[in-house]
Amino acid sequence: RAWKRLHDGDVRVALGPRSAIFAPCRNVSLIVLDEEHENSYKQDVSPRYHAREVAIARASIDGATVILGSATPSLESYHRARGRGYVSLGLPKRVGGGDPPLPSLVDMRSERKAGNLSVFSAALASGIRARLKRGEQTVLFLNQRGYSSFVMCPDCGNTIKCRRCSVTMTYHRDKSLQCHYCDLGMAPPKRCPACGGHNLVRRGLGTQKIEAAARSAFPGARIVRMDSDSVKHRGARENIYREFSSGEIDILIGTQMITKGWDVPSVSLVGIIDADTALHFPDFRGSERTFQLITQVSGRAGRGMVPGEVIVQTWNPEHPALDAARRGDLEGFYGRELRDRQEAGYPPFSSLLRIIVRGEDEREVANMAGVLGDRLRTIPDCGGRPSILGPSSAPLERIRGEYRWHLFAKFPETEPPGESIRASLRGLKMKSRGPRVALDVDPVNML
Secondary structure, rough: HOOOOHHOOOOOOOOOOHHHHOOOOOOOOOEEEEOOOOHHHEEEOOOOOOOHOOOOOOHHHHHHEOOOOOOOOOEEEEEEOOOOOOOOOOOOOOOOOOOOOOOOEEEEHHHHHHHOOOOOOOOHHHHHHHHHHHEEEEEEEOOOOOOOOOEEEEOOOOOOOOOOOOEOOOOEEEOOOOOOOOOOOEOOOOOOOOOOOOOEEOOOOOOHHHHHHHHHHHHOOEEEEEEOOOOOOOOHHHHHHHHOOOOOOOOOEEEEHOOOOOOOOOEEEEEEEEOHEEEEEEEOOOOHHHHHHHHHHOOOOOOOOOOOOOEEOOOOOOOOHHHHHHHHHHHHHHHHHHHHHHHHHHOOEEEEEEEEEEEEEHHHHHHHHHHHHHHOOOOOOOOOOOOEEEEEEEEEEEEEEEEEEEEEEEOOOOOOOOHHHHHHHHHOOOOOOOOEEEEHHHHHOOO
């Protein structure tokens, strides 16, 4: 219905997620991508497009202007704004006045040495109590839902994994194990499947565990959790926002869905429970995402007359991304990241192509990936011969019962030559029930 109204010209503004970039609006003159650095603008299934690149292409066709808005722009956009065709427009002052709070880092290693085994550091617990006493609000962020991130056997070290995916299953408060990749659910085993041990333990943090710890540590506080498990029902997200905005909630605990767009003046404390999550992934954008996340979450505090405070709990306080976020040094961090990317030949100084091969037979998948690697190495020089990385098994080597291998081709500062790639893929003997091949230009997800 909305599509037809746009097509017929009954309405003149389209507002939506990444697919809205294809809306059938006529006489388009302005396209705005809010939070343009967000990974969700890239679609990971076919057709694999990035809404930012589609917006730029559509604006060129329609003669429109594109505004890419972000307090922490992607490194690609930041690089383009430094003389690569973009115009940089800054907002040096915070809307409504005042300075955004700079995060303070808490070394959780020191907390453990001091005997504090709680999920809350002494500084964060003290800060929450002070806000409760003054009638102010607190936001606690952890980008991991569930209660515990894995169940393990201390006798042999085995972890309970999904039988369809090569990932550990997450323990939820309803006493179930769930795979967050294929949604497989099961009851926790009473004995270790590997050694038969009876002493299975739960390890790792999830938002449900933070909620339980907060209810125990701060009795009487009005606490609400907001993640994809708690907002499954229609209207749940809006209800939580309304209650939080009206001061009916003292402590809001949530995942990434609470990091942007929340303008609540009485929030004076933001606590980031574990800032190191993205640093552990095999992804060259890990530092960038960590810096962006801390900066974005920090922006939820001190948006009214009450000064804000941000406490970041970390096991790596010396990490450059965390140190730059602590100092609010966007220019310094982006400059260092650009130098590192240029030295390694990663975007924005190259164009990256990821090829994913998946199938139920691991040997066939590995063989197909090897053939593709050999063929890609024969691509002719096109402004610089591509560098081929791999093939190797993907970090998530099995999802939904399919094995996954991948390889990368880095093209120096050029678009991947589509025709040459298509030519190298022609003639592959693809069985109807054999491995499948997917191409992802400028990938965002490396797992």
